[in-house]
Amino acid sequence: MKRTAVLISALALTGVGFLGSTGTASADTCPSGAVCAYLNENWSGKAYPVYQDNDDLTMYSGWRWAESIYNNGKSCNVHIYSEKNHGGARYPLNRGTGWKSIKGSAVYHHAFSNKWYGCK
Template sequence: MLKKLIASVAVIAAAGLGVTATPAAADPCPSGALCAYLSTNYAGDPGTVYGNNSNLLQYNKFNNAVSVSNSGTQCAVRIYSGTGRTGSSVNIPRGYGIGNLAGSAFYKNVASNHWC
């Protein structure tokens, strides 16, 4: 489960990609997972993956993701808009997420990921 972070924690901006990582309060996201949601702000039942994945588009919730969160236990996760770690990418620190992917390359298109 993600820790609820204090609101004063610095916000990490993804330069030029139109997405901002903010503290995530995605309680249903299991420890150690990258979670994708079909609604904004981590609402609903998440799709979960663990480890590095070269093709997340085979999973409905990543193929149609509207928000994502990192409930990793050790480090940040980088998500990509292309399979095989290609295309646009953004780093999501541990305990953070992107509550609304609209207008970004990742909207309904979280295609691959890599931890640390």
């Protein structure tokens, strides 16, 4: 059951369903090596970058109220989670791509932890 929920969540964020398609153009304000959350759709406004695994992103308003996310990592993909400590729904985000809108997903205003994976 849990595996099915994760699969459905992943499909939703990869462009099947309610989210904006993943982008391939860089979000200019997201520093190299970071994954960035934005308080607005389309990666507009201030970037809230993080560079490592985080068990609790709720202390950062940009993550707690995120409406778009971009992975500008140098060599890793990243999982974004809807709960602290890598719990809840898990969404994979390849490096060099992002979600212009996460509205309707479990991480909309709830991107509460992240973990890098698939590093090259």
